Amino acid sequence: MKKRLLMNLTAALMVSGLVFTVSCAKKTVVSEPPTGVTVDQSAEDAAAARAQELAKQRAMEEAQLKADALKEAQLKDAEFARKAAAERRFQSQDIHFGYDSSELTPMSKTLLKEKALWIEANPMVKVSIEGHCDDRGTTEYNIALGERRALSAKKFLVNLGISESRLTTISFGEERPLDLAGNDAAWAKNRRAHFVIK
Amino acid sequence: MTVLLFGGVFPRYVAAQHAYINISDPFLRKSPVAVPDFKLLGGQDAGAGLALEARTILANALEFTGYIKVLEKASYIEEPAVTGITRAEVNFKNWTVVGAELLVTGGVVKSGDTVQLKLRLFDTFTERLLVGKVYSGGPTDIRRMVHRFCSEISLHLTGNRGIFSSRLAFISTQGKNKEIFVCDFDGYQPRQVTRHNSISLSPSWSSDGQWLAYTSYVKGNPDLYIKNLKQNRGASVRFKGVNITPDWVPGQFALAATLSYEGDQEIYLLTGKGKVIKRLTRSWGIDVSPEFSPDGKKIAFVSKRAGTPQIYIKDLETETVRRLTFQGRYNTSPAWSPDGDRIAYVGVVKGEINIYMIGLDGNGLVQLTRTAGDNEDPSWSPDGSLITFTSTREGSSRIFVMTATGGEQRRLLLMEGAQTDSEWSQGNENN
Structure with missing residues (x-):
């Protein structure tokens, strides 16, 4: 019986020893603060890294922004260029007529449809349509003919939905030829309606 | 510029009767007219340049019409600038022989700044004075004075005053x-x-x-x-x-x-x-x-x-x-x-x-x-x-x-x- 008691005690001691060991181990953990210095050191490093990372990101962002702005500017330029080109085309692309005719050709109708789109896309713009003739006719008759040409173009645009108040006409007859060569090609070039943004 | 009329015979204008020339005629033959040099009536030197100018303006104006032919001066036999410009002084045979049907004579009187032009148109065959006029004005009026006389000539030949004042x-x-x-x-x-x-x-x-x-x-x-x-x-x-x-x-x-x-x-x-x-x-x-x-x-x-x-x-x-x-x-x-x-x-x-x-x-x-x-x-x-x-x-x-x-x-x-x-x-x- 005595032996059993001792055994139990030993066991108890062992357990307490165990407990002690456990508590001792606990103590070691508690007494870690000195190694806390080491922890502080690495935190500083991390912050620096983070800052570095942030700066890097910021730089990247800035670069991106710059790139975006550039791209936008380029897009704007392109848009502007495209608009300017469309405007130039609107004003430089004449429609042409047959000899002593104010009838619109299929080609002229195609060009007028394009012009109508442009006028619609530019609601602030007013347009003057100039009628011109070649010089193979008489001065006075050609002023009349030039007006009929300008009016043909105007009527077509109005039929496409352009407000009449945005379109005016003027005839120059044979007074403002584009090409003075005096051959078929030159005459054809001179028989035209020309579009001017007012 | 003033105008005087003179001449013993002053024909009254009657268009239908007096039209020598029908300007609408497509086969119109030009009327041959002699225009000899103008006579200086106020002394030999005064107005010589004006006389030449007046004669040239008159000949050019008549020639311009297209229905008058001014005969070459070189063919003329008589010189009214010397022998005289009035009907009594002109020998019409000398003009018909060179082919002139009409004759214009002129005289110039220059005194101070005033110029007088005495102009006559004759029919060389009938030997009649058709028109006679005296114009006076300044030296710069010569052209207008001569053209007025051309209108008179035109009136007698065509029944119309013509183009000279247009x-x-x-x-x-x-x-x-x-x-x-x-x-x-x-x-x-x-x-x-x-x-x-x-x-x-x-x-x-x-x-x-x-x-x-x-x-x-x-x-x-x-x-x-x-x-x-x-x-x-x-x-x-x-x-x-x-x-x-x-x-x-x-x-x-x-x-x-x-x-x-x-x-x-x-x-x-x-x-x-x-x-x-x-x-x-x-x-x-x-x-x-x-x-x-x-x-x-x-x-x-x-x-x-x-x-x-x-x-x-x-x-x-x-x-x-x-x-x-x-x-x-x-x-x-x-x-x-x-x-x-x-x-x-x-x-x-x-x-x-x-x-x-x-x-x-x-x-x-x-x-x-x-x-x-x-x-x-x-x-x-x-x-x-x-x-x-x-x-x-x-x-x-x-x-x-x-x-x-x-x-x-x-x-x-x-x-x-x-x-x-x-x-x-x-x-x-x-x-």
Whole structure:
């Protein structure tokens, strides 16, 4: 019986020893603060890294922004260029007529449809349509003919939905030829309606 | 300048009886006239230069008519400058023998700043004095004095005072602009009358020669301007659309023109102040270039109502319209002859632009210009003997003149730039 008691005690001691060991181990953990210095050191490093990372990101962002702005500017330029080109085309692309005719050709109708789109896309713009003739006719008759040409173009645009108040006409007859060569090609070039943004 | 009449025989003018020359005759033979040197009546030296000048102006003016041939001085046997200029002093046999049917003698008296011209026209066969006149004025009036006498000669030969007091309006380029000029009947002394620095076109004279109507782009649009030539006044017609091709009503302060403010080109009658009186045409499409008949009762005009530009006549009393031209696909620019019987116009055939003439009844179509550049803008002289027109036969556009039958085509004047659109005024001694 005595032996059993001792055994139990030993066991108890062992357990307490165990407990002690456990508590001792606990103590070691508690007494870690000195190694806390080491922890502080690495935190500083991390912050620096983070800052570095942030700066890097910021730089990247800035670069991106710059790139975006550039791209936008380029897009704007392109848009502007495209608009300017469309405007130039609107004003430089004449429609042409047959000899002593104010009838619109299929080609002229195609060009007028394009012009109508442009006028619609530019609601602030007013347009003057100039009628011109070649010089193979008489001065006075050609002023009349030039007006009929300008009016043909105007009527077509109005039929496409352009407000009449945005379109005016003027005839120059044979007074403002584009090409003075005096051959078929030159005459054809001179028989035209020309579009001017007012 | 004053005028005196003299001469023992002063013939009374009776047109039908006295017309030596029918200027409408297409087979007209030119009357041969001798114009010997003028005599110095006030001393040998005084006025020698003026005498020469006066004789030259007279010979040139007669030659210009197209119905008078001035005989070469070298062929003359007699010298009235020496032997005398009166009927009693002239030996008419000396003139008939060199072929002269008519003789003009002149005498010059110069005293101080006054010049006296004594001018006589003789019929060499009947040995009669036909006209005798004395003119006086300053040395710079020589041209006007001589031309007045030419009008008298014309009156006796043709029954009409002729062209000598008429003027021409025309367009000349000034760089990129076109301005209106006026010159004498023979192209002498062109002077600029508009300074719009723009395109100006289609000048038209009022019957009294005091007003010009024309089209100008000076305010951007082709508008009509009515301008008094002596006073700084006038009016403008500036409707929306075209305001073009004016023509004065004969003898009235009113005109016709093409306007398009109602949406279509039509011919309207306007007051001289530019107010619309009424519309004269009613047809969709081009109606342009009205031209009054000499009696003012009809207009000729250009219309595209039948698909091509043709000349139509509208009777303003009966309101009837008929087509005049049927030959060709492009007939424009009608110009009514002063006798009212014919219309000169421009026809385009196979790309060639020429002047044609047709009777008012549609008969007697003749081509007056051919194979010599583009020929446009016919205008009749007030006596119906000559037609001016624009031609490119020398390259640049210039004003030419020809007889009413297409003869003797010659350039009227030479100046810088291009000239077009000549328009003859009525004769007016007060110009």
